[in-house]
Amino acid sequence: MDEILKIEHLTKKYDDITVLNDISFTVKKGEVIVIVGPSGCGKSTLLRCINGLEGINDGKVDIQGKTGMVFQSYELFPHMSVLQNLMLAPIKVQKRKKDEVKTEALQLLERVGLSSKKDNYPRQLSGGQKQRVAIVRALIMHPEILLFDEVTAALDPEMVREVLDVILDLAKQDKTMLIVTHEMAFARAIADRVIFLDGGEIVEDTLPREFFDAPHTDRAKRFLKTFEF
Amino acid sequence: MGFEVLLKGKNLIRLFEGLGAALKISLISVIISIFLGLILGMLMSLKKPVINAVTRVYLEIVRIMPQMVLLFIVFFGFTKMTGKNISAELSSVIVFSFWGTAEMADLVRGCLLSIPAIQYESSKALGFSKLQTYIYISSYRR
Amino acid sequence: MDTGVISKYIPIFAKAFLLTLKTGWLGVLLAFLLGIAGAFVLYFKFPLLSAVIKCYVELFRNTPLLVQLFFIYYGLPALGIRTSAEFCGVLGLGLLGGSYMTESIRSGLEAVPQIQKESAVSLGFTKKQIFLDIILPQAFTISIPGLIANVIFLLKETSVFSAISLMDLMFTAKDLIGLYYDTTESLFLLVVFYILMLLPVSFAGSIIEKKTRFKMFGD
Numbered sequence: 001m002d003e004i005l006k007i008e009h010l011t012k013k014y015d016d017i018t019v020l021n022d023i024s025f026t027v028k029k030g031e032v033i034v035i036v037g038p039s040g041c042g043k044s045t046l047l048r049c050i051n052g053l054e055g056i057n058d059g060k061v062d063i064q065g066k067t068g069m070v071f072q073s074y075e076l077f078p079h080m081s082v083l084q085n086l087m088l089a090p091i092k093v094q095k096r097k098k099d100e101v102k103t104e105a106l107q108l109l110e111r112v113g114l115s116s117k118k119d120n121y122p123r124q125l126s127g128g129q130k131q132r133v134a135i136v137r138a139l140i141m142h143p144e145i146l147l148f149d150e151v152t153a154a155l156d157p158e159m160v161r162e163v164l165d166v167i168l169d170l171a172k173q174d175k176t177m178l179i180v181t182h183e184m185a186f187a188r189a190i191a192d193r194v195i196f197l198d199g200g201e202i203v204e205d206t207l208p209r210e211f212f213d214a215p216h217t218d219r220a221k222r223f224l225k226t227f228e229f
Numbered sequence: 230m231g232f233e234v235l236l237k238g239k240n241l242i243r244l245f246e247g248l249g250a251a252l253k254i255s256l257i258s259v260i261i262s263i264f265l266g267l268i269l270g271m272l273m274s275l276k277k278p279v280i281n282a283v284t285r286v287y288l289e290i291v292r293i294m295p296q297m298v299l300l301f302i303v304f305f306g307f308t309k310m311t312g313k314n315i316s317a318e319l320s321s322v323i324v325f326s327f328w329g330t331a332e333m334a335d336l337v338r339g340c341l342l343s344i345p346a347i348q349y350e351s352s353k354a355l356g357f358s359k360l361q362t363y364i365y366i367s368s369y370r371r
Numbered sequence: 372m373d374t375g376v377i378s379k380y381i382p383i384f385a386k387a388f389l390l391t392l393k394t395g396w397l398g399v400l401l402a403f404l405l406g407i408a409g410a411f412v413l414y415f416k417f418p419l420l421s422a423v424i425k426c427y428v429e430l431f432r433n434t435p436l437l438v439q440l441f442f443i444y445y446g447l448p449a450l451g452i453r454t455s456a457e458f459c460g461v462l463g464l465g466l467l468g469g470s471y472m473t474e475s476i477r478s479g480l481e482a483v484p485q486i487q488k489e490s491a492v493s494l495g496f497t498k499k500q501i502f503l504d505i506i507l508p509q510a511f512t513i514s515i516p517g518l519i520a521n522v523i524f525l526l527k528e529t530s531v532f533s534a535i536s537l538m539d540l541m542f543t544a545k546d547l548i549g550l551y552y553d554t555t556e557s558l559f560l561l562v563v564f565y566i567l568m569l570l571p572v573s574f575a576g577s578i579i580e581k582k583t584r585f586k587m588f589g590d
Contacts, residue, residue, distance in 0.1 A: 053492060053493065068493070078509065079587050089494040089495060089496065092504065094495075121587070123587065292523060293573050294569075297531060298561055298565055301561065306555075308554075
């Protein structure tokens with residue numbers, strides 16, 4: 001299978017502090033990779049390095065195509081309606097035809113169950129609805145790889161499910177995705193591979209069943225313990 | 230540039246006298262504004278329709294009338310009405326207090342209303358009276 | 372109040388009103404232009420220019436218009452530049468307003484969260500598109516209350532124009548009171564014409580403020 005993303009020896013520092021240390025892994029087309037790890041382990045920074053929001057100090061990030069990113073805080077444009085939010089980038093950045101973009105936007109909204117909200121402003125939506133729109137906004141650009149940065153962390157518990165369902169649906173469509181999350185049950189269900197990041201290093205890069213049932217390292221065991229009662 | 234004009238005759242002294250008068254007027258007006266503004270602001274935060282209507286007109290006057298116009302009205306208008314002269318200083322104090330009270334009241338109102346309702350509810354639950362709430366809860370928060 | 376006197380004075384005041392209105396709004400226009408330019412420079416932190424704009428803003432925000440007008444009105448001729456009182460009025464008001472507008476627009480621009488920009492970057496927008504389509508409209512909404520307050524403030528400030536012998540509303544009122552002692556009528560017309568000038572702006576301002584606010588924030 002084709003490699004969409006290849007990261008080699010990526011190192012990222014803020015002043016003297018090393019946030020990511022010698023990270024290497026590859027993502028193949030259609031793969032869903034879940035990145036887990038304690039707060040401050042560098043997960044979000046890793047995503048930001050991949051899509052170029054942060055510069056890197058050493059190593060190489062090689063992407064075949066475009067990335068799309070979904071943020072924890074949605075970041076819809078508050079001065080535009082849902083449909084305008086979806087259509088602005090395809091029209092302005094990719095110079096696609098308005099009619100064609102609109103048709104696709106409506107189809108995608110239908111798919112995430114938000115057709116009726118197309119003319120609403122972000123402030124009129126719930127957190128879960130906003131996040132579904134944000135996912136569609138990334139999706140409509142046809143990125144080769146989608147990056148999800150703790151997209152359910154800011155949501156009320158009852159809204160987490162509706163967003164995760166959308167992502168599960170994307171996995172079924174063989175989208176390539178890199179997901180940072182704290183939802184362990186979800187990670188286990190959706191991941192083709194789990195990367196466990198701790199202290200800026202990849203500690204485990206393995207199959208979900210293996211990671212959750214029989215982690216190799218003590219650090220992973222300790223991390224998973226924090227989710228038990 | 231002709232700065233020597235400052236040193237001619239009593240010019241410099243006159244400038245300082247002007248500064249003194251300006252400071253005096255400002256100080257008195259500020260004190261009056263703070264005092265009246267606090268009271269008016271509290272009244273406005275009660276959200277009584279009559280008070281709201283009156284204060285809205287008052288605030289709008291202050292918002293759109295230039296101070297020069299207000300000064301004219303007080304200075305010339307007072308004389309016209311009573312036949313007695315009113316000093317320029319007193320006119321200034323009246324106008325600046327009129328203006329400052331409005332600004333102050335609006336600030337106080339905004340601050341009082343920005344305190345979350347739950348704070349009032351909890352102080353009520355603790356058995357504070359309305360006055361005690363104002364003194365111990367509202368005024369500490371801002 | 373003598374209605375005969377009032378009807379006699381109305382044309383005189385109307386003439387002064389038009390002059391005040393014209394110089395006031397020209398000053399506001401100049402202020403907007405300066406403010407946009409100034410805020411742009413500060414937002415993008417152009418090295419030398421930023422320092423110049425900062426000095427300008429501090430200087431003009433912290434001195435009264437009256438003082439600025441004296442400098443312009445008596446200073447420019449001393450430099451050999453001949454101008455009219457009207458031009459000085461517009462220039463003074465524009466410069467004063469420009470400093471206020473710069474601050475309002477700049478703070479609006481900076482109030483747009485950094486992560487909004489990042490989300491636009493990750494959608495592939497160019498810098499120019501991000502500024503024009505994402506940042507500016509949001510900044511504008513945030514700035515609107517400040518901008519409207521500035522417009523009202525500037526139009527009110529026209530009342531000091533009489534100090535440089537501009538025949539505005541204040542000048543006319545003072546003149547008529549001094550000449551004929553028709554104090555009540557003159558003061559009445561002065562107030563009426565200032566209401567005419569500012570009340571519509573105040574009303575329109577409140578409506579615009581509510582509409583834009585509601586669109587973005589919903590309250």
